Amino acid sequence: MNNYDTLSEAINDLQQRGYTYDFNLKPECLQCASLNIEIQPEDFDVDETHRFEGMSSTDDNSVLYAISSKDGIKGLLVDAYGVYAENISEAMRKKLR
Secondary structure: OOOOOOHHHHHHHHHHOOOOEEOEEOOOOEEEOOOOEEEOHHHEEEEEEEEEOOOOOHHHOEEEEEEEEOOOOEEEEEEEOOHHHHOOOHHHHHHOO
């Protein structure tokens, strides 16, 4: 797994490696708006996780997940540290740990 200095560097590299879709976090699943699908926790794997800490503010902290579905869909989910913790199901929380 690569180490990246910035979130944008990580996104660019992962997109070149085939993680081309954008995922949105829903309480019970991941949503891919461009494909108009929802992917349940049991139907995807987190291939890589990268954490980034903002230099000027803790509000700039984020996590980048490289995700692949059982159907071969590969994409990225960007989330702020801890934001998802209160808004998602236990199954989603365990998957994203």
